[in-house]
Structures are given as structure tokens and as C-alpha cells.
Amino acid sequence: MQPIGTRVAVNERRLVQDSTISSHTCREARSHVNKNTPGHTYTSTAACSPRKGRQQTTGGAWIAHTPTSVASMKFCSSSSNCSVSVGVGNKQCLQQFWSGTNSRLMLEPLSPAGNSPRTLALARRIVSDCLSTMRTVQASPNSSSTRSLKMLEDLPAELLQEIMDLLPTFGQRAQLFLVSSTAVHLLEWRSAPPLQLSEEMGGLNLGDLGACAVAVAGAKPQHPVMGELSLGSNNIGNAGAIAISAMLRDGCTIRRLSLRDNAIGDAGAHALAAALTVNRSLVELDLWGNRITGAGKTALLAVAKCKLFLELEMAPCQPSAWVKFADGRMRAVLFEWISHVQTCAHGALDSNADPQDLLFRTFSFIDGFFICKPVKRAELQLVGVAATLAATSVGIANTLHELHRNDDLAAWLASVTEGAYTADNVKIAARRIMKVLGCKLHTPTAYTFLRRYLRKTGWTQESFSIANYLTELAVMNGVFSQYSPQALAAAAAVLSRQYTSQGIGCKNMQNWKGNLLHCSRLDVTTELAPCVAALSRLHAAEHGREYRFVNKKYMWHGLHMVAKIKPNPPADVGYFAAYLSSKEATSADQTVADWHNECWRHTPDGSPTSGMGSP
Numbered sequence: 095m096q097p098i099g100t101r102v103a104v105n106e107r108r109l110v111q112d113s114t115i116s117s118h119t120c121r122e123a124r125s126h127v128n129k130n131t132p133g134h135t136y137t138s139t140a141a142c143s144p145r146k147g148r149q150q151t152t153g154g155a156w157i158a159h160t161p162t163s164v165a166s167m168k169f170c171s172s173s174s175n176c177s178v179s180v181g182v183g184n185k186q187c188l189q190q191f192w193s194g195t196n197s198r199l200m201l202e203p204l205s206p207a208g209n210s211p212r213t214l215a216l217a218r219r220i221v222s223d224c225l226s227t228m229r230t231v232q233a234s235p236n237s238s239s240t241r242s243l244k245m246l247e248d249l250p251a252e253l254l255q256e257i258m259d260l261l262p263t264f265g266q267r268a269q270l271f272l273v274s275s276t277a278v279h280l281l282e283w284r285s286a287p288p289l290q291l292s293e294e295m296g297g298l299n300l301g302d303l304g305a306c307a308v309a310v311a312g313a314k315p316q317h318p319v320m321g322e323l324s325l326g327s328n329n330i331g332n333a334g335a336i337a338i339s340a341m342l343r344d345g346c347t348i349r350r351l352s353l354r355d356n357a358i359g360d361a362g363a364h365a366l367a368a369a370l371t372v373n374r375s376l377v378e379l380d381l382w383g384n385r386i387t388g389a390g391k392t393a394l395l396a397v398a399k400c401k402l403f404l405e406l407e408m409a410p411c412q413p414s415a416w417v418k419f420a421d422g423r424m425r426a427v428l429f430e431w432i433s434h435v436q437t438c439a440h441g442a443l444d445s446n447a448d449p450q451d452l453l454f455r456t457f458s459f460i461d462g463f464f465i466c467k468p469v470k471r472a473e474l475q476l477v478g479v480a481a482t483l484a485a486t487s488v489g490i491a492n493t494l495h496e497l498h499r500n501d502d503l504a505a506w507l508a509s510v511t512e513g514a515y516t517a518d519n520v521k522i523a524a525r526r527i528m529k530v531l532g533c534k535l536h537t538p539t540a541y542t543f544l545r546r547y548l549r550k551t552g553w554t555q556e557s558f559s560i561a562n563y564l565t566e567l568a569v570m571n572g573v574f575s576q577y578s579p580q581a582l583a584a585a586a587a588v589l590s591r592q593y594t595s596q597g598i599g600c601k602n603m604q605n606w607k608g609n610l611l612h613c614s615r616l617d618v619t620t621e622l623a624p625c626v627a628a629l630s631r632l633h634a635a636e637h638g639r640e641y642r643f644v645n646k647k648y649m650w651h652g653l654h655m656v657a658k659i660k661p662n663p664p665a666d667v668g669y670f671a672a673y674l675s676s677k678e679a680t681s682a683d684q685t686v687a688d689w690h691n692e693c694w695r696h697t698p699d700g701s702p703t704s705g706m707g708s709p
Contacts, residue, residue, distance in 0.1 A: 251280055259286035264298065287311035294550075294613055296326040296352070305334025309341040312348065322350035322549075324613070326380065335362025339369035347375045350546075354406070355383035363390030371397045380538070382406040391533050404536040407462070409578040416464035422572030424474065429570045432456055432478045434643045435510055442506045444486060450562060454541040455485040457569055462534050463527050476515050479507040480523035487524070488535050540565050543583035543614070545709040550609040551587055552601030553709055560598055560656040561590035563648045567636055568629055570644065581625040584614045588626050588674070589633070596659050607674055623671035627664065634661040 249257075258281050261267045267283040284304035288311050300308065305325065312323065325338075335358045338351075363386045370376070378401045381394070391404050417425060436443065436453055443452065459481040483504055504517040504524075528535060544565055548558060564586040568574040574582060587610060591600045603609070616622040637660065639645055648657035 255281050255285075258283060262289035263292065264288050264295065264304075265292070287314070291320060291323070293320065293322050294324050294609075296324045296328065296613075297615075298328055300325065300328040300330060300334070302331050302334035302337075304328065305330045306337040309334075309337035312341045312346050313344045320348055322352075323348050324352040326352045326354040326356070326383075327615075328356055330356040330358060332359050332362040332365075334358075336365040339365040342366070342369035342373045342376065346373075349375055350378040351376060352380035353384070354380040354403075358384040358386060360387055360390035360393075362386075364393050367393040367397050370394070370400070374399070376400045379403070382537075388533075395536070402536050403538045403542070404533045407534070407537055407579075409576055409581075411576075413572060413575055414461075414465050416461065416469050417572040417575045419469050424471070425572055426570050428460065428474050428478050429457055430643050431475075432460075432482065433566070433647065435479070435507075436482060437643075437647060439506075442503060447486070450541050451539075452482075452485050453566075454539040454569065455488070456481045458537060458539050459484055459527055459531065459535070461575075462531050462537075466530050475511055476519065476523050477527070479511060479515070480520050480527055483507055483520055483524040484527050484535070488528070538579065540569055540579040540582040540586075543580050544586055547583055547587045547610055547614060548590075548709040550603075550613050551591075551606040552603035553590075554599045554601055556598045556654045556656070557590040557600045558709065559648065559654045560593065560659060561586040563644070563653075563656050564589055564629055564633060566644055567632055571632060574625075574628070574632075577625045577628075578621070580614050581616055581621050582629075584610055584616055584622055585625040585629045588622075588670070589629060592662055593659055598654075598656070598659065607676065611674070618674045619671050623667045623674060626670040626674075627667045630662065631664040634664050637661050 258267055258270060261270065264283065267288075271281075271283060282303070284300055284307055287307045291308065291311050295308070298304070305328065308323075308325065312320070328334075330338075330353065334356075335353065338353070339362075342348075342351075358381070362384075363381070366379075366381075367390075370379075379398070380403045382403055382405050386394075386404070394402055394404070419425065433453060436449065436456070443449070456478075460477060463477060463481065483500060486503060487500060500521075501517065504520045508515050508517045508520050541562075544561055548561065553561075565582055568577075568582050568586070577585075590598070591606075594600060611618065611622075614622070636642070636645065637657075640649075645657045647653065649655050
């Protein structure tokens, strides 16, 4: 961090009447900082941008004058020859300066004298005023309180950074960014650990700096019971992953951690692997969409006791040959038979495993294998039971040696083929599936995303059962292979809330639509609404077909007999697009979207009772 050598004092003459942040407070702040830091004269951040109708004198003061040319001011690093002119083309000059490799306009923290109790108390006082004013501005953008925020620009940059660091959440820091151009250009919102962590912090461009701040905050005693933490799409690299791994080693009790779609490489993967050897609380870890090679993935799989999701399959543009085989009838028949086999296992399968998770992983393995290998009708039954064995083995452990512990299960699976295959045949086929799929064995399914979305939107046992029913119907139908697992899960979560008049209760959560859209990252018009409309039509078409095992299964009392629920009349895409884009879904989410845009633009490195589980 380069110290700023030359500082120019600015004579501030602007006073704001009836301001929440009073001019007296600002003058007191400036004088106190200057008094406690001898040898330095601190500039008001307002000096960093030219003022309309004023001209800056050589002494740094702004005077009322219509200039023919705006005088420039230079910030010079005391340890480099870099400088940047501020005046005409101020934005372009700052961007050029920020892009330099040897120097960057960074604000150093207050000196020890500046961190005196009186300074911190004064900063906290301004923080309280600032939060109150920002809430007023957000509620009424045209109110007189808008002018009071401009007074922040009159504070020294170092004190303003201190105020930024004291704001308890990244969201409140984002509000300051959205109302203050000075904050956007000169302050760093990711440098200090937030006092309050949010479970969903994806897409904020935290980078390594923000990841380190989150790691420090996550290790503090006030966050001992946080259930999950999403840090996806944040441009986090190896340094941030190493900081997160230190948090996991230090006793952090987070159960689900998402680091998807970042820039983590093998160094970060090895650090996370070392943390997984001692961490016992983590049950799910998302790492797809990173730069981890086979060596890093192998290191993670060798030690992980939790579910690792290393890859995520994209929805194909065209159905595969397997999906189109016999017009999709063979795939539907095989999936129904596998569902029947696993449901009637009667203790042969792991009693501690979630049966729905096992079923959907089996479906995923079958689809993945037949996409890579040509379909042979004679192998369908063998691949089905072998995929069940592989899914049981990969549930927690991940090596091929785990298959040797499942001799009894392999023998039972062979018996359901009525002598067509032996236990050895089943184990050999399972090894083949695991070898062909490789890291694709560790892929999240529609059921994985369904559980996550229901935790964010609210659920009951009844709504969870009907959401599972709809998701299972969709996965068995080849037409839905064109949709991503996220879209299938989100569509089922939406439709599970449409049957309250028929006794399917749902937990009311504020802004559940916005929560769903934010955590799923789906486009309403092109991804989610078409899938919801298609799923509502499928539900209407499948209702009353009692010969199908999936309908028999969901007529059981343990699953709340949701297959007997009369479907609502199917609606078109436009209806669901309007429903999901209503003000409830977008108003709170718009602030988040604005924050995300500002972060990316102005951050330097932003270039059931029967055994079914519950969310």
C-alpha cells in the first residue's frame, strides 16, 4: 500500500442546512484528525472532483468563479514517480492511474494517533448519522436528506475510509457507494471484516481482499451458528481460498460453503483439502467453475468427508441420442424401474442416506454414462443397478475401493435382475461407470438445488413432498433435459406454493421470489418462466395415471398423498414471467443489482416421515 505524500488542504465553505450529518460534526472531524496527526495535512475528499462554477486556487481552496480552464491538482506517491492529474478528464486520469502496475491510489489507514478513542467515537457518531440518512434517502430519494450525504465528501479521505470500515455489513457499505461518488472512486469497501455476515454474498466481486475479510469475520464468535455461506461468482483466487481454508481449520461451523464460479486454482484446492482433514462440520462444498486441474481435484477427493461438487453440467442445446432413444420411452421405463427398486430396498441401502438424493444421483450417473457411451438395449438393466451401486459408494467416500465394502448390496442388486447378472457383473459395471464419469460423479442434481431453494423460500413437509414429486416427474421426462437442474428445482419450488387451497401449506417468507431469483441466478423470461409453464403442463398431463410407479409412490400417506392433488389449469410463459417479475420480486432485488453493478465497475480487480430428507 503506497502512502500518499503530498496532501493539499481545502478550505471548505459549503454548509448544509438541516442536515442529519451536521457541518459542525464535519469541521470537528477534520480538525481532530489534523491535530492528532502532526506532519500531515489531510485533504477533503471533495477536492478530488472539480466543482461546477468554482475554481481551485494554488492553495487548494475552491472559489466561486467561472473558469476558462480548470486547474489541476496532483497526488504524488512519496515512494514513486507516478502522478495523476485531477481536473479535466478526472475519471479518465484516475482509471489510468489505477491501471498502473507500480502504483495504485490506495488510502492508508489512520495513524496510531488518528486511531485514538476520541477519533473512533467520532467516527461511530458519524456512522450512526450516515446510516440514518441513507435509510431516509432510500425511502425518499428526493428528500432533503440527500444533500446531507454530500457532506461526507467534505471529510478527510482517511476518516471516510474509517467510517466505511465501521459500517456493519457489506450491504450498508454498498448503500454508501450508491449515494457517494467519492466513495466509489477513493474508498475500499472490502478491506475491513464486516460485523455481520450474510449467507448469500454471491456476485459481489469480493476478490481475494473481500474473501480475506469474510474469513476473518467468519472466524469470530458472533458467527458460530451460520448454516451456509455462498461466495460464488466473486473473482476469488488462491489467496482468498487460502484465507477461507484457515477459517475452516479454526473451528468455523458452517455446514454448506459455495465457492463456485471463481478463479481458484490448485494452490487454493490444496489449502482447502488440508482444511477438510480437520473440519468436521462441513457437509457440502461447491467448487465447480474454477481453475482446479485434475491434481487439485484428486487432492480434495482423497480427504473429503463431505459432499464435493466439482463440476456442473450445462443444459444441452439438443437432446442426446440417449434421451431420444425409442422416443424417450426406454429412459422413462428404466428410471421408473430404478425408482421402484430403490424404494423397495427394505434396508439393503444405507439407512442414513437421503433416499431422494441417492435416486437423483443414480439418474444423473445413467444419463452421464449413456451420453459418453453408445446405448445398448441389452445393458440398460445392468447399467441401472450398477449406477445405484456407484451412487451409494460415491455418497461420501469417493474411491473405487469403496465398492469392495458393498458386496452385500451388489449381491442384492444382482438378485433384482432375476439371475440376468451376478454380483461381480454389477461391481465391474459400477467401476466402469465411475471410470467413465470421473469428476462428473461429483455433480449437483436437481434435488440438490431444490433443497437449497426451499431453505431460501420457505417450506413445509407437504410443500416439500409436492416439490419432490414435480421434480421427479420432470427428470423422468426426456423433454426436460433441455432445462438446467437449477431451472427444474426453481420451477418445482414455485409450483409447490400454488396449492394452498388444497391443503398444501407453505411457510410465508418475505420476498421469497427475490430470494429465489437471487440464489438461482436464472433469467425469468428465458429460463425460469418457460420451465415453470412446461412443468405445470406436465403435472396436468400426468395426473390420474395410477399405473405409473411415481404416482403410486406419492399417493402414500408418508408423502402426504400429493399425487392426488388436482393440478391447477396450466398457464402460459407470459403469466409466470409476470408473476415472478412482480414488484415483490424485483424491488428488494434492484438494490442488490445496483450494488453488484457498482462493485464490478469500480473495483480494481473486477475485470418426509417415510425416510425422505428435508431441506
